[in-house]
Amino acid sequence: MRTRLASLASRLLGTACLVISPVLSPGLPPDDLQPQPITEPPARVTALYENAADICGPLYGSGLNPDINFRIQILRQTLKHSATGRDLVKAARLADGKEAWLCFTDKKSKHATYHLGIGVITLNRNKTDDAIVADAVHELRHLYQDATRPTPHTLTEREDLVQLEYAEEADAEAVSSLVLWELRQARITAPWNHHNSHYSYRPVSICYAHISDAFQQAITQGKDTTHATAAAFRAWYRDPSLLAYYRRQALDNIEATTRQNRSSVIPDHGCSSLDNSATQDNLPSAALEHYAHNYIGTLPSYRTNYLGRAGGLKAVLSNPS
Numbered sequence: 001m002r003t004r005l006a007s008l009a010s011r012l013l014g015t016a017c018l019v020i021s022p023v024l025s026p027g028l029p030p031d032d033l034q035p036q037p038i039t040e041p042p043a044r045v046t047a048l049y050e051n052a053a054d055i056c057g058p059l060y061g062s063g064l065n066p067d068i069n070f071r072i073q074i075l076r077q078t079l080k081h082s083a084t085g086r087d088l089v090k091a092a093r094l095a096d097g098k099e100a101w102l103c104f105t106d107k108k109s110k111h112a113t114y115h116l117g118i119g120v121i122t123l124n125r126n127k128t129d130d131a132i133v134a135d136a137v138h139e140l141r142h143l144y145q146d147a148t149r150p151t152p153h154t155l156t157e158r159e160d161l162v163q164l165e166y167a168e169e170a171d172a173e174a175v176s177s178l179v180l181w182e183l184r185q186a187r188i189t190a191p192w193n194h195h196n197s198h199y200s201y202r203p204v205s206i207c208y209a210h211i212s213d214a215f216q217q218a219i220t221q222g223k224d225t226t227h228a229t230a231a232a233f234r235a236w237y238r239d240p241s242l243l244a245y246y247r248r249q250a251l252d253n254i255e256a257t258t259r260q261n262r263s264s265v266i267p268d269h270g271c272s273s274l275d276n277s278a279t280q281d282n283l284p285s286a287a288l289e290h291y292a293h294n295y296i297g298t299l300p301s302y303r304t305n306y307l308g309r310a311g312g313l314k315a316v317l318s319n320p321s
Contacts, residue, residue, distance in 0.1 A: 037062065038063070038064060039063060040063075041064075041101065044098070044120065045101050045103070045118075045120055048118075048120060053065065055068065055105060056101050056102065057069050057101065058072075058099055058100070058101050058102075059076070059092050059099060059102060060076075060099065068104060071129065074129050075132065076089060078133055078188060079136075079137070081188055082179045082182035082183050083301035083302075084175060084182055084299060084301055084302075085137060087300045088137060088141060088143075088179075089140070091143075091147065091300070092119075092143055093119065093147065094117075094118075094119045094146060095147050098118065100119050100121060100140070100143055101121070102121050102122075103121070103122045104122075104125035105122055105123075105124070105125055106125055106126060107124040107125075111138070112124060112132070112135035112136065112139050113139065114142035114143060117146065119143055119146075121140065121143065123135055123136060123139075128194075130190040130191050130194050131191075131194050133179075133180070133191035134176045134180055134191060134195045134208075137175065137179045137180075138172045139172075141172040141175045142168070142172050145168050145171070145172070145296070148298070149295055150291060150294060154291055155287060155288060155291055157285070160284075160285055160287055161254055162247055162250040162251065163285070163288050164250075164288060164291070164292065165246050165249065165253075166282060167284070167288075167292055167296050168296065170233045170236035170237060171233060171296045173208060173232070173233075173236050174229050174230070174232040174233035174236065174306075175229065176212075177211055177212040177214075177228075177229065178215070178299075180192040180195055181212075181215060181219070181225065181228070195209065207241065210238065210274060211232045212232065213235070214232050214234070214235035215229065215231060215232040215235075218231040218232075226299065226304055226306040226309050226310075227306070229299070230306050230307060230309070230310035233297075233306070233316060234279060234316050234317060237279040237317065238274040238275055238279075239275075243282070279318070280318075282317060283317055283318065284317070289312060292313055293305070293307070293308060293313065296313070297313075
């Protein structure tokens with residue numbers, strides 16, 4: 001998801017990550033074993049956080065805080081065990097070449113944030129390394145969307161813009177489910193288990209578990225991972241509270257006339273009952289289907305578009321299963 005923070009004590013971050021971080025794989029590629037040049041936060045990062053040097057670091061290379069660098073390295077190493085995770089890390093730069101920066105703050109009820117147009121991701125510093133994997137992947141997918149979204153923007157109808165908001169959010173969470181599954185297949189099970197554990201999440205956060213549940217159910221039914229990702233995409237639309245939240249956010253963005261920063265946050269009122277018919281009110285127009293088909297759903301490592309393979313955006317949302 002996406003949205004429009006006080007100095008942190010780096011020693012606290014260091015304590016958190018040293019206790020919870022997994023052991024690095026002995027087969028790490030040389031670029032992660034060699035010392036990296038130190039990079040100061042660029043202006044686009046310091047414009048967001050005055051204390052960026054303390055809480056932020058580049059996805060590749062090294063920032064000024066070694067504890068932040070370590071957390072980012074752990075995340076990178078984890079994602080290298082997923083083909084789709086590797087794709088997202090490799091592609092984590094905007095069309096103008098700006099590389100991704102990650103910042104760690106106290107986000108309270110929010111999962112994470114992608115700051116649109118500047119390639120900056122903010123993660124919750126209080127979450128464990130296993131717990132931030134799904135959040136980071138979701139935001140990396142938004143960065144991928146940001147870099148590959150067709151320009152100029154051809155959608156003008158208000159409802160198309162709302163439906164585009166839905167589709168980008170559903171895509172980010174469906175791809176997150178795919179990455180967690182690929183990690184699970186590589187015997188890195190903690191991120192998947194955390195995402196689906198009622199003991200790990202507060203009640204308002206378990207809203208997203210039904211999406212990865214839909215992915216797993218599709219696999220159990222014998223479908224391949226691309227069709228399972230399409231099932232997870234559709235499952236996102238089953239939660240009316242998510243639809244209501246993102247409709248409000250999309251309309252706010254339209255009223256502001258710019259699509260600035262957008263927030264990864266579960267609605268405060270918690271999860272409502274899932275509605276299997278919710279997608280019938282959210283079928284895309286021909287204009288949206290045409291606009292979205294080239295970038296929403298693309299999986300580079302699979303050399304396919306999971307929505308296209310399942311018949312396209314409208315076909316996926318029309319499927320009652």
